Amino acid sequence: MINKALCLDPADNVGVALTDLKPGDSYALNGAKGQIISEVSSKHKFALEDLSVGEDILMYGTIVGETTQEIKAGEAVTLANIKHKIRDFKESGATYEWSSLDVKRWSDKTFMGYERADGQVGTANYWLVMPMVFCENTNVKLLQDAFEKALGFAVDNPYENQVRNLVAAYQQEKFTESVSAPLQDTNSKVFENIDGVRFLTHEGGCGGTRRDSDTLCALLAGYINHPNVAGATILSLGCQNAQVSILKESLSKIQKGASKPVIVCDQQEEGTTKVLLEKAVKETFAGLVEANKIPRTPAPLSKLVIGLECGGSDGFSGISANPTLGQVSDMVISLGGAAILSEFPELCGAEQTLIDRCKTPEISDKFIRLMDEYARAAENVGSGFDMNPSPGNIKDGLLTDAIKSCGAAKKGGTAPVSDVLDYTEYIKEKGLNLLCTPGNDVESTTGLAGSGANVILFSTGLGTPTGNPVCPVIKVSTNDKLAARMPDIIDFNTGGIISGEETIESAGDKLLELIVDVASGRVKTKAEQKKNYDFIPWKRGVSL
Structure with missing residues (x-):
């Protein structure tokens, strides 16, 4: 028999509807028995007891709201009769006791990852291409188009075929339905041990506050240091707030062991866009050749960092x-x-x-x-x-x-x-x-x-x-x-x-x-x- 409602903690004074409840449906939760007196939609809550104005709503054993109207037992809890409220919090000084789970069956389990010099293990092996400032977003996208198509990381866009069919139909003065094809690789991968080249763009790096730029540099440093990243190509305009020197300083604070290859291409130093991008392509390709030498090897589950x-x-x-x-x-x-x-x-x-x-x-x-x-x-x-x-x-x-x-x-x-x-x-x-x-x-x-x-x-x-x-x-x-x-x-x-x-x-x-x-x-x-x-x-x- 499927349960129609649930109470999440013995201290709670509301239940959760697991399916749509109608007036007359009965419930027996947390020692409280009664009937639903108003419609309660699945996923919503209802009172397990009569609640007066100003009473705390309890879920998960803690305060999650306060009544603004009287709520009868079995009545739906809505924004018309409750408002947001939390309990005060402070340093408690309590000692927390916790026993780890019994994970014996997993203790010898491994995953096939990419071991880095600093001891981190990647679940993928990527090369990063990213700008220090939004002025370089267009150049990043040019590189993306070139690398993804040439290295076998591009995928067919089924909607392009749909648009082409519609264009043809329009030109023939006859519209027809088109069926989208599934996404598929356009060509085979060139580098066996590289899972992709990732191209980041953003709207920061200049303007705003210096704090914004410093924060951006720290974030980009975290991405370079990431276990799934083998190395990075940085496109810089040169005059922006988010200077390459700030990025390198942020990176030095978190790096352990041998540093990863970081290629810096500065447009104001290189001159033309052609010179800039040709340098980026040549040096990035050389970096990919080296990154491809890193194979997947067994790693313990202790190397997982779960977000x-x-x-x-x-x-x-x-x-x-x-x-x-x-x-x-x-x-x-x-x-x-x-x-x-x-x-x-x-x-x-x-x-x-x-x-x-x-x-x-x-x-x-x-x-x-x-x-x-x-x-x-x-x-x-x-x-x-x-x-x-x-x-x-x-x-x-x-x-x-x-x-x-x-x-x-x-x-x-x-x-x-x-x-x-x-x-x-x-x-x-x-x-x-x-x-x-x-x-x-x-x-x-x-x-x-x-x-x-x-x-x-x-x-x-x-x-x-x-x-x-x-x-x-x-x-x-x-x-x-x-x-x-x-x-x-x-x-x-x-x-x-x-x-x-x-x-x-x-x-x-x-x-x-x-x-x-x-x-x-x-x-x-x-x-x-x-x-x-x-x-x-x-x-x-x-x-x-």
Whole structure:
């Protein structure tokens, strides 16, 4: 029998509808029995007891809202009768006890990765081409067209054929339907051990503030230092705020061991565009020849650094996909690896739980400081974390930021917090790391890769095509309907947890198997197949 509703914690005073509930439907949750008295859509919440005005709404065992009207037991919880609220948080000084998971069956498991001189292991082997300033974006795109076609990394665009058919039909004064062909390689790869050349463009590097440029340089340095990157070609105009010297200084702070090859092509030094790009092509090709000498070799799962992300979340995110990501995070950490939980606006309401899990007072103090600074910055421009949920989130049951955040925090599992990283800080510690990024999907995944994640797990309830240029992004669906409706973007489905056909533990095992296959290059993610190489640097403004 399929459960129709669920209570997430013994302390909760609301239940979650797992299917559409109608007046007269009965429920028995958390010791409370009764009948639904108003329609409650799947993924939405309903009161388990009579609630008066000003009472706290409890989910996940913590405060996620406050009533603005009386709510009867069995009545739907909506934006008309609750508002955002979180409990106060502070340094607790509590000692957090955690036992690592039993991962014996995984202890001898390996993935086929690219070992770097600094001890990191890549799940792919890329060469980067990127600009120091937006003035060089056009030149980067010229190089992209040349390299991808010549090296066998280009793919046919089925929509080009569709447009050509429409043009022909128009010229013949007769329109016809055209069928799109699947994406396929236009020619075979030239370099066996290179997974691609990645071309980044951005809108920064000059104008703005010096802080913007320094932050951009630190982010680009993280991408060069990334385990999935063998080397990089940098296009610089020469006069921009984001100077190559700042980039090299940022890189020197995080590099360990032998430095990677970095080719710098400065347009104002080289003169003509032709001279600039011919130099870039020649030296980049020579770099690719050397990078191709690095083969995949077996690496322990302790070399995995899992980025934890969510986007297009729904009311099932905190029940199925996010706890599964948390299970995998705990498994990888138990194996000696690392995980990075991002999106600080989506930790609003879960702060105290994370503070209590910090290994040292210094780590919790840094987390509190970064959260407070971010929250104040949002308030100073007339916004706030309470404005984070999108219309899609709200429609699918995430009414307040605290409801959304307490579900989002489940991605971080239960392991102690080993470190807190500000934006662009590179990972230093094994275990669970908290990374200050916006809730914006692409800005956050961009930051996760820049801090060293070599695989990103991305949960979604509504669907999103987001990917990353240097880090594989595995999309994890929260529900069966999404997985069936958007199979071209979903890599893994946790909908069986909602139906009761799957447990979080069994889903975690299957997801880790997929991670090993992706990290070994045996499986390409849907984002990789569709070339969703999204890259948006955060300028440290207010982005929720």
